[in-house]
Amino acid sequence: MEIIQVVGIGIIATFLVLVIKEQKPVFAFLLATFTGIVIFIALAGKIAEVIRVLEHLATQARVNNLFFETILKIVGIAYIAEFGAQVTRDAGQGSIASKIELAGKLLIMVMAIPIITVIIETVIQILPA
Template identity: 30%
Template sequence: MNIVGIAGVAVCAAVIAAMLRRYHQEYAVLLSIAAGVVILLEIFASVAPAMHQIQTLFSATGLTTDYILILLKTLGISFLAQFAADSCRDAGENALASKMELAGKISIVILSLPLFEKIAETAVNLIGG
């Protein structure tokens, strides 16, 4: 599926959800979440070749695979947190959506701590401390 197919799924789901929202709010939310999952799965399937190319680029630089792993995990966390927060907003739970975004940001910071440590270590070595 390409961007046209993804856009078609999104528009159709949005129209059907808008019609359902009048009579059955809970079904509209479920439809919205299901369409979001289908779209995310399609996006992840089409991202696989790009991940292979990123891995090839990192291999050519001689950097360890730890950096690419942190990058990919960070991207995954940000996509998942945004999807969950948007789903919460669709359900009318704005406070829960904000907390989900905060949890995603904190998870990314925690995941990035080894990178910050390595950068600080490099800076201290360059300064001569």
């Protein structure tokens, strides 16, 4: 049912942006950005539920907490970078949006280094000497 509300908000905001854009493009951009933030906040509860379930599964599987937190941070970086790039692209700044995406990818790579290191060390231990 929430998807109907999200789509409804999105369609209404899109219509308003198209109407306002002719007269006040800055207000149209602000409305589009505000709508994105409202949708994100509306879904924050669902995100929290997903994180709780994943934490429970990680605990049951005895996954190292450091790895679990790192993976959650990586997912967070990806979503935030995507959102920022979309807002920037909506403002007509495609080159800045590309830089935001690049920064997100680089930060994800930096965050993944400890996990990649453990995987490589594990593979080396498994391989015969």
